[in-house]
Amino acid sequence: xxxxxxxxxxxxxxxxxxxxRVLDGVSLEVEAGEVLGLAGETGSGKSVTAYSxxxxxxxxxxxxxxxxRLDGRDLLKLKQSALEQDIRGKEISMIFQSPRExxxxxxxxxxxxxxxxxxxxxxxxxxxxxxxxKLLESVHISDPERRLSSYPHQLSGGMAQxxxxxxxxxxxxxxxxADEPTTGxxxxxQYQIVQLLKELRxxxxxxxxxxxxxxxxxxxxxxxxxVLYAGRIAEVGPIANIFNSPRHPYxxxxxxxxxxxxxxxxxxTIAGNVxxxxxxxxxxxxxxxxxxxxxVCSRVQPPLDPMEPGQRVACHNPMPVRQEVAARG
Amino acid sequence: xxxxxxxxxxxxxxxxxxMLTVENLFKHYPIKTGAFRTExxxxxxxVSLTVRRGETLGLVGESGCGKSTLGRxxxxxxxxxxxxxxxxxxxxxxxxxxxxxxxxxxLQMVFQDPLGSLNPRMKVSQTVGEPLLLHxxxxxxxxxxxxxxxxxxxxxxxxxxxxxxHELSGGQQQRVGIARALAPNPEVMVLDExxxxxxxxxQAKLINLLRGLKQDLDxxxxxxxxxxxxxxxxxxxxxxxxxGQIVELGPTQEIFLKPRHPYxxxxxxxxxxxxxxxxxxxxxxxxEVPSPITPxxxxxxxxxxxxxxxxxxxxxxxxxxxxxxHEVACWRAAAGEISTEDFERSRLALDV
Numbered sequence: 001x002x003x004x005x006x007x008x009x010x011x012x013x014x015x016x017x018x019x020x021r022v023l024d025g026v027s028l029e030v031e032a033g034e035v036l037g038l039a040g041e042t043g044s045g046k047s048v049t050a051y052s053x054x055x056x057x058x059x060x061x062x063x064x065x066x067x068x069r070l071d072g073r074d075l076l077k078l079k080q081s082a083l084e085q086d087i088r089g090k091e092i093s094m095i096f097q098s099p100r101e102x103x104x105x106x107x108x109x110x111x112x113x114x115x116x117x118x119x120x121x122x123x124x125x126x127x128x129x130x131x132x133x134k135l136l137e138s139v140h141i142s143d144p145e146r147r148l149s150s151y152p153h154q155l156s157g158g159m160a161q162x163x164x165x166x167x168x169x170x171x172x173x174x175x176x177x178a179d180e181p182t183t184g185x186x187x188x189x190q191y192q193i194v195q196l197l198k199e200l201r202x203x204x205x206x207x208x209x210x211x212x213x214x215x216x217x218x219x220x221x222x223x224x225x226x227v228l229y230a231g232r233i234a235e236v237g238p239i240a241n242i243f244n245s246p247r248h249p250y251x252x253x254x255x256x257x258x259x260x261x262x263x264x265x266x267x268x269t270i271a272g273n274v275x276x277x278x279x280x281x282x283x284x285x286x287x288x289x290x291x292x293x294x295x296v297c298s299r300v301q302p303p304l305d306p307m308e309p310g311q312r313v314a315c316h317n318p319m320p321v322r323q324e325v326a327a328r329g
Numbered sequence: 330x331x332x333x334x335x336x337x338x339x340x341x342x343x344x345x346x347x348m349l350t351v352e353n354l355f356k357h358y359p360i361k362t363g364a365f366r367t368e369x370x371x372x373x374x375x376v377s378l379t380v381r382r383g384e385t386l387g388l389v390g391e392s393g394c395g396k397s398t399l400g401r402x403x404x405x406x407x408x409x410x411x412x413x414x415x416x417x418x419x420x421x422x423x424x425x426x427x428x429x430x431x432x433x434x435x436l437q438m439v440f441q442d443p444l445g446s447l448n449p450r451m452k453v454s455q456t457v458g459e460p461l462l463l464h465x466x467x468x469x470x471x472x473x474x475x476x477x478x479x480x481x482x483x484x485x486x487x488x489x490x491x492x493x494x495h496e497l498s499g500g501q502q503q504r505v506g507i508a509r510a511l512a513p514n515p516e517v518m519v520l521d522e523x524x525x526x527x528x529x530x531x532q533a534k535l536i537n538l539l540r541g542l543k544q545d546l547d548x549x550x551x552x553x554x555x556x557x558x559x560x561x562x563x564x565x566x567x568x569x570x571x572x573g574q575i576v577e578l579g580p581t582q583e584i585f586l587k588p589r590h591p592y593x594x595x596x597x598x599x600x601x602x603x604x605x606x607x608x609x610x611x612x613x614x615x616x617e618v619p620s621p622i623t624p625x626x627x628x629x630x631x632x633x634x635x636x637x638x639x640x641x642x643x644x645x646x647x648x649x650x651x652x653x654x655h656e657v658a659c660w661r662a663a664a665g666e667i668s669t670e671d672f673e674r675s676r677l678a679l680d681v
Binding site for chain 1: 391392498528529530531532533534536537540555557558559561562563581582585586595596599600601603605606608611613614617618
């Protein structure tokens, strides 16, 4: 059984103008110890998926259907107190895009860490301090004793994200949700954070859901990736399959729209804009922008079906399997 | 990367007219570090470069390296602390407010945050028409038609003319910012991270627009970005900055494929190549960027550089030529003691 099973998750934002169906039936599994990427553009629902799983959605957002099972236990049915006692921080931790904003600005890094250890793991002051030093060492912060007395504003972005990761790991979670953990950091720092996440996964065996708009970054760490478009999964599968032979026209277009050195002529683009979810297109939500669209696409929502070379794709008229991939088997 | 063909020669002949000339430019910001103590942030610390007609110069480096400050100072949106600035053969450094205003139409800027840089109380057509009106560049009867033309040029539909900035998407807002900058027919345009706040698919369209503009309008551009993939695609030459100084300057192809400075080597090593799934270890520099308040006295990379020698801690580094149009501020690289192959080797040594 998978560690986390999300099935037919539906989340809406109830606005004065009407119901915004931000997640329209998202299903996915996370196995123990795997890194699953959730990729997509602004408004695709990747962050809302994470916030729905850990039930941190703010008004006017609300989960309106589906199940989120951790070891078979439905998190959506859990009482708030049980969620806080047993799940958040303990089983599932989360790190965010702006680490300096997520940390308490008027408390030292050390106090924030020891507080968690004292409350959640029942440690006394000395043990908590010793453990805090160990945690900082585990995220490769040099001179941890000195860092413990720093305030968040004294930290660089990369350092603050390491501290966030240390905090998230304090109670040995089995699943870490990382919401754009490297956005806003410099390229070299981004790479270091990704390396750190990879190393921690290997060492602790925790699973990671990595939410990102950066496909290149996802390629560095994810075992599998789910590409979201307008609140639905377009394609999900092992990262090598999807990058080497994307079958959904949206995935394919997204991968092709990367600028790079030595590219001649215009970059490939996707026609049109992301749909308004107040009034999404019927059938496949990508169909008005799709170069492969058939008549059926504007009527019938395509199911997420298994396809070669080993992914699941929601498309009536997928891209052909790339030759070199087919040959390799 | 190493097996790829020898880098092309610079597309820009050195004979083209110098549009912007920067000589020994400094920009320091005083900051209070105690009740009675003031120190200086060395944002730009002795930069010299020339941007020639029709070329796009990329300015890259990590946050805090001074690239945005340099971009604003070269247009004199901020006053330099020391150094000279020239636009063609006009000395900008000591130009009075009045003369500067007369030149302003020729020197335009596009900012990173499209919404923040547009007047929220003005319809976007007014925003785009404003420079024409202020500088008396078009008779008031013709402004509407000219704005319409600019809208078409940047791919905005006429329906959006009477909208306010908050009614537009991020991509549309950035197009308005570009149209406003283009309105007075500039000769030099500085673009500060114009695509950074946008989604991949929106970004791709905007990059195509910028590329088209460059080809059609004979614009000279300075393109500031931390996104090296965009820089690799859009620019002719690249200046790499570290702690307020240029450490390497050369043709884009060469900077990407044959970096000479260890800092450039590390930066380029972090760029995703054609094979996104390549997970080999990258060349990493240990530690963090030192504070620009107290930068290392000699070579600024010395405390982090894997190739450091005693001389690096004693002698300030200046740009030295390594090939045609290619300069590097590292004596070891200039002497041929370290090269791109060494970066590759030290990267592979890490890959176990």
